[in-house]
Amino acid sequence: MARVPWWRNRRVVPWIVQGVVALIVLLIVAFLLGNLIRNLTAAGLLLTWRWLGQPAGFDIAETLVPFQAELPYWRALLAGLVNTLRAVLTALIGASVLGTLMGMASFSRNGLLRALARAYVEIVRNIPLLIQLVFWYFVVFLSLPNGSDALQLPGLVMAKSGFYMAGLGEGMRWMGPELVNGVWQAPLRLTVEFCALITGLVVYSGAFIAEVVRGGIAAVPRGQWEAAASLGLRWVPTLQQVVLPQALRVIVPGLNTQYISLAKNSSLAVAVGYTDLYSVAETTLNQTGRAVEVVLLLLGSYLVIDLLISALMNGLNQLVQIRER
Amino acid sequence: MRPLGRLVWSVLALSASLLAGCASEGGSGVQSVKMAAIKSRGKLICGVEGKLPGFSFVKPDGAYSGLDVDTCKAVAAAVLGDPAKVEYRDLNSAERFAALASGEVDMLARNTTVTLGRDAAGGNGLSFAPVTFYDGQGVMVPNASGITTLKDLAGKPICVESGTTTELNLADRMRQLNVPYTPLKFQNSDQTFAAYMGARCVAVTSDRSQLAGKRSSFPNPAAHTILSDVLSKEPLAPATVNADPAWADAVRWIVYALYQAEESGITQANVEAKLAQAKAETNLADLRRLLGVEGDLGQQLGLPDDFVVKIVKSVGNYGEIFNRNLGPSSPIKLDRGLNRSWKEGGLLYSPPFL
Numbered sequence: 001m002a003r004v005p006w007w008r009n010r011r012v013v014p015w016i017v018q019g020v021v022a023l024i025v026l027l028i029v030a031f032l033l034g035n036l037i038r039n040l041t042a043a044g045l046l047l048t049w050r051w052l053g054q055p056a057g058f059d060i061a062e063t064l065v066p067f068q069a070e071l072p073y074w075r076a077l078l079a080g081l082v083n084t085l086r087a088v089l090t091a092l093i094g095a096s097v098l099g100t101l102m103g104m105a106s107f108s109r110n111g112l113l114r115a116l117a118r119a120y121v122e123i124v125r126n127i128p129l130l131i132q133l134v135f136w137y138f139v140v141f142l143s144l145p146n147g148s149d150a151l152q153l154p155g156l157v158m159a160k161s162g163f164y165m166a167g168l169g170e171g172m173r174w175m176g177p178e179l180v181n182g183v184w185q186a187p188l189r190l191t192v193e194f195c196a197l198i199t200g201l202v203v204y205s206g207a208f209i210a211e212v213v214r215g216g217i218a219a220v221p222r223g224q225w226e227a228a229a230s231l232g233l234r235w236v237p238t239l240q241q242v243v244l245p246q247a248l249r250v251i252v253p254g255l256n257t258q259y260i261s262l263a264k265n266s267s268l269a270v271a272v273g274y275t276d277l278y279s280v281a282e283t284t285l286n287q288t289g290r291a292v293e294v295v296l297l298l299l300g301s302y303l304v305i306d307l308l309i310s311a312l313m314n315g316l317n318q319l320v321q322i323r324e325r
Numbered sequence: 326m327r328p329l330g331r332l333v334w335s336v337l338a339l340s341a342s343l344l345a346g347c348a349s350e351g352g353s354g355v356q357s358v359k360m361a362a363i364k365s366r367g368k369l370i371c372g373v374e375g376k377l378p379g380f381s382f383v384k385p386d387g388a389y390s391g392l393d394v395d396t397c398k399a400v401a402a403a404v405l406g407d408p409a410k411v412e413y414r415d416l417n418s419a420e421r422f423a424a425l426a427s428g429e430v431d432m433l434a435r436n437t438t439v440t441l442g443r444d445a446a447g448g449n450g451l452s453f454a455p456v457t458f459y460d461g462q463g464v465m466v467p468n469a470s471g472i473t474t475l476k477d478l479a480g481k482p483i484c485v486e487s488g489t490t491t492e493l494n495l496a497d498r499m500r501q502l503n504v505p506y507t508p509l510k511f512q513n514s515d516q517t518f519a520a521y522m523g524a525r526c527v528a529v530t531s532d533r534s535q536l537a538g539k540r541s542s543f544p545n546p547a548a549h550t551i552l553s554d555v556l557s558k559e560p561l562a563p564a565t566v567n568a569d570p571a572w573a574d575a576v577r578w579i580v581y582a583l584y585q586a587e588e589s590g591i592t593q594a595n596v597e598a599k600l601a602q603a604k605a606e607t608n609l610a611d612l613r614r615l616l617g618v619e620g621d622l623g624q625q626l627g628l629p630d631d632f633v634v635k636i637v638k639s640v641g642n643y644g645e646i647f648n649r650n651l652g653p654s655s656p657i658k659l660d661r662g663l664n665r666s667w668k669e670g671g672l673l674y675s676p677p678f679l
Contacts, residue, residue, distance in 0.1 A: 057493050057496055058493055058496045059495075059506075059508045061482070061507045062507075069500055138519055138520075138523060142523035142524070142525050143523075160523075160524065160525060192525065193509070270487065271511075271512060273484075273509045273511050273520060279487055283510070285419065286419055286489070287493065289442060289448040289450075291422075291426075
């Protein structure tokens with residue numbers, strides 16, 4: 001039996017082709033990197049990370065991890081990253097709830113509710129997020145009154161200086177918001193910047209998630225609804241126990257994309273004065289002049305956040321898939 | 326989308342340095358690569374703020390005006406012979422250096438503070454022209470707030486533009502005074518002042534001239550006061566990149582020409598007469614050299630010998646530029662203060678045109 005020569009062997013040729021392509025890609029990358037390093041060296045801007053240890057010198061308005069101006073840049077960037085994660089997580093939960101409700105509402109037997117859900121989706125997803133954020137912050141939240149004129153609900157006060165909520169205060173006592181010398185005090189305080197960002201992100205992403213949920217529900221065959229009805233199930237149990245579990249298989253991959261864009265969209269926070277990772281990085285970039293390093297850090301951070309979200313959602317996806325036995 | 330725009334700038338700067346190869350040798354001789362590019366393009370691309378009355382501002386008729394804009398016009402007049410041959414690019418404080426470094430703009434005339442970090446080759450690597458405006462950082466509050474000193478701001482939110490020296494100065498001074506405060510950072514001056522006008526913060530901090538300029542566009546300018554505390558030195562100057570020293574020299578001496586013209590009493594109105602006088606009277610050596618009647622000072626910079634005449638004809642001398650844009654006859658109504666010629670006790674001093 002004549003052996004097939006190696007250049008016609010189906011097992012060898014693809015390896016050679018792929019090897020050549022990989023080599024070309026590597027050469028291009030090496031050329032670009034070499035150029036970058038040569039030019040940066042010529043400009044005296046070779047990558048260094050020593051500046052990360054120097055004192056930042058600027059303040060950050062609201063942080064979860066303690067931060068002062070004397071602390072180094074990496075602490076400032078960390079505080080910004082935590083602020084970003086805080087906004088992303090909060091908005092993610094809010095948008096999921098709102099989106100699911102709106103997606104379900106578009107299958108309601110109540111025509112008004114259906115129309116409302118459609119109108120919400122069509123209006124919100126066709127207006128750029130930046131404009132919506134600016135609207136929420138400058139038009140809505142900055143129009144809130146201050147001091148004793150603030151909007152007062154049981155356990156919640158909405159003022160221009162922030163949202164004040166009831167919670168466990170000193171000595172583990174339940175405390176509501178109180179006005180002390182014209183300034184509101186409460187166990188829980190959210191700034192209007194944070195609220196505006198969250199509202200904007202939740203409303204915007206909620207519209208896209210509503211569409212994903214609607215698509216998932218629509219993918220469940222009509223027979224399932226009819227079977228549930230013939231068993232005498234009402235609308236809510238039908239959705240909850242029959243339709244949604246099946247719809248999840250279609251919804252979860254779509255949600256993944258929406259969550260990732262939400263995380264990336266959170267970098268618009270700087271437009272409404274919320275100090276997120278991007279905002280801190282911008283100040284850092286200006287003060288240190290280390291543009292390439294700061295941008296690399298930014299790229300890396302958002303990449304890691306998005307990959308984490310993806311990994312979690314892929315895990316969830318496996319959980320809701322049909323088990324084949 | 327602005328944050329996206331910022332990234333695009335950085336990526337542009339990055340890819341520019343990725344692709345630039347070894348072609349960056351020039352610029353060491355008399356010939357400026359940048360100036361040659363401007364001449365062949367037929368227009369100067371000038372980076373400005375764009376929203377700052379008195380410095381660079383778009384008037385209702387769509388034309389740019391202001392002290393920074395006039396600086397751009399002076400450079401265009403000297404290099405291209407026509408002050409109208411300028412394309413303005415509005416840049417925010419974070420975009421400006423990347424835009425300059427990537428060659429997107431030929432120069433900045435964008436109320437930029439000269440600092441060591443920005444000038445040094447190991448920092449931003451800029452080359453600064455002489456200062457066109459000596460400023461200082463101030464704080465503006467509404468009269469109704471009753472605030473008179475920085476200490477009254479304890480625990481209060483203060484609006485500040487992010488990515489500026491302002492942010493750092495504010496933090497330094499408040500730390501020194503041991504006054505806690507909340508910095509509310511925005512990306513551009515419009516957002517910063519919108520938040521201030523929306524009463525989200527009780528004070529806004531920026532360069533004093535900028536505060537005065539913005540105040541002039543408020544519905545009720547008299548209801549706001551600029552506190553007497555001055556937080557910093559803010560010498561504002563045009564900038565070019567370190568990499569092209571010949572171009573930086575040209576811009577430097579164009580600004581000096583504005584100073585010198587005022588010192589020598591040459592104005593937009595009398596420049597023709599002065600030129601005629603210089604041509605007629607051979608004993609006026611200083612004037613003859615300045616106006617290019619004698620010697621080749623212009624050519625040494627790569628400019629026409631009569632570049633000073635062209636500049637003054639287009640925009641006037643420094644004093645005229647100041648009065649037109651910022652002085653008592655303008656809506657900004659700023660005192661000249663440090664921005665007077667050295668002969669009148671100010672800081673403007675031009676080295677000799679020899």
